[in-house]
Amino acid sequence: MAPKKEEPNKRIVNKGAWTAEEDQKLAQYIEVHGAKKWKVVAIKAGLDRCGKSCRLRWLNYLRPNIKRGNISDQEEDLILRLHKLLGNKWSLIAGRLPGRTDNEIKNYWNSHLSKKVNQKQKQMERSITQNSQPESWNSVKVNEENSKGESGDSKISFNTDKLVEAETFFTSINGGPSNLEVMSDYNMKPETGFNLEEWFDFSNEEESSSLDWVKEFLEPDQSFYGFS
DNA sequence: AACAGAGCCAACCGCGGCGCG
DNA sequence: ACGCGCCGCGGTTGGCTCTGT
Numbered sequence: 001m002a003p004k005k006e007e008p009n010k011r012i013v014n015k016g017a018w019t020a021e022e023d024q025k026l027a028q029y030i031e032v033h034g035a036k037k038w039k040v041v042a043i044k045a046g047l048d049r050c051g052k053s054c055r056l057r058w059l060n061y062l063r064p065n066i067k068r069g070n071i072s073d074q075e076e077d078l079i080l081r082l083h084k085l086l087g088n089k090w091s092l093i094a095g096r097l098p099g100r101t102d103n104e105i106k107n108y109w110n111s112h113l114s115k116k117v118n119q120k121q122k123q124m125e126r127s128i129t130q131n132s133q134p135e136s137w138n139s140v141k142v143n144e145e146n147s148k149g150e151s152g153d154s155k156i157s158f159n160t161d162k163l164v165e166a167e168t169f170f171t172s173i174n175g176g177p178s179n180l181e182v183m184s185d186y187n188m189k190p191e192t193g194f195n196l197e198e199w200f201d202f203s204n205e206e207e208s209s210s211l212d213w214v215k216e217f218l219e220p221d222q223s224f225y226g227f228s
Numbered sequence: 229a230a231c232a233g234a235g236c237c238a239a240c241c242g243c244g245g246c247g248c249g
Numbered sequence: 250a251c252g253c254g255c256c257g258c259g260g261t262t263g264g265c266t267c268t269g270t
Contacts, residue, residue: 015240017264039255055256056239091258106259107237235267246256 014048018057022047026054027062060101067099071108079105080113 014022029045035058038051047054060066071079075097082093090102090109097105 017238037255051255052241052257053239059257060238088259102258103238110260111236231270233267233269236265238262238264240262241260242258243260244256244258247254249251249253 012048013050013053015053018061022049023057023062026057030058030062056103060103065099066101068104071100075100076108076113079109080117083109083113 025045025047026041029041033041033044035041035055038055040051042049042051042054045054049057078097079093082096086092088106090106094100094102094105
């Protein structure tokens with residue numbers, strides 16, 4: 001196949017790793033003009049990058065208050081719990097972890113936690129063939145279903161086991177909803193009553209840099225997936 | 229010391245949702 | 250109502266680093 005001809009008026013954009021100079025240009029521009037209209041940001045900042053690339057770089061690397069590495073046990077436990085509840089909704093999970101990005105959490109899950117969960121699951125499968133079903137079995141089964149999540153599907157899947165846990169979870173939080181039964185249909189986006197995505201919207205929260213809410217959320221049982 | 233394989237993470241890609249003309 | 254462009258998300262990939270042989 002012949003290579004595509006470059007369109008005459010099409011900007012040529014850089015790809016690959018960002019240089020320190022590019023970082024500086026982007027950060028300086030956003031500091032002055034703010035982070036909106038990424039396509040415009042890319043052009044006005046003098047970067048040969050697409051808007052998408054600028055957005056990603058800013059959100060995952062340059063944005064202030066970003067925490068990098070060293071995910072604490074508390075954060076890990078929270079990721080496990082939220083993933084169990086939401087599946088691969090990385091942006092929602094990241095929204096509850098101040099300073100963490102969806103990309104970082106996704107990477108952390110794929111490289112660390114998914115293995116842990118799989119190991120634990122296999123361990124349980126072994127024990128189930130030998131003995132009776134362990135108490136925490138349902139939790140792992142639910143997670144397995146979530147992990148299968150179809151790509152591009154914006155719906156949040158629920159099954160009955162998960163709903164029971166979700167209700168426990170939300171009612172444990174001040175002001176949490178108690179009408180999750182309206183969400184009992186599988187693959188149903190909560191149209192009435194409680195809206196999960198709304199609950200995970202922190203745009204108006206003042207304490208987004210604090211993990212205090214986690215203390216309310218975390219139950220005495222620190223080993224949600226059967227390990228801690 | 230050299231190589232291979234595994235692990236990790238930054239960045240890209242494709243798709244769906246949304247707003248606007 | 251429709252088409253278009255932009256934005257945001259989740260999945261995937263490429264390349265660098267680490268570890269074992």
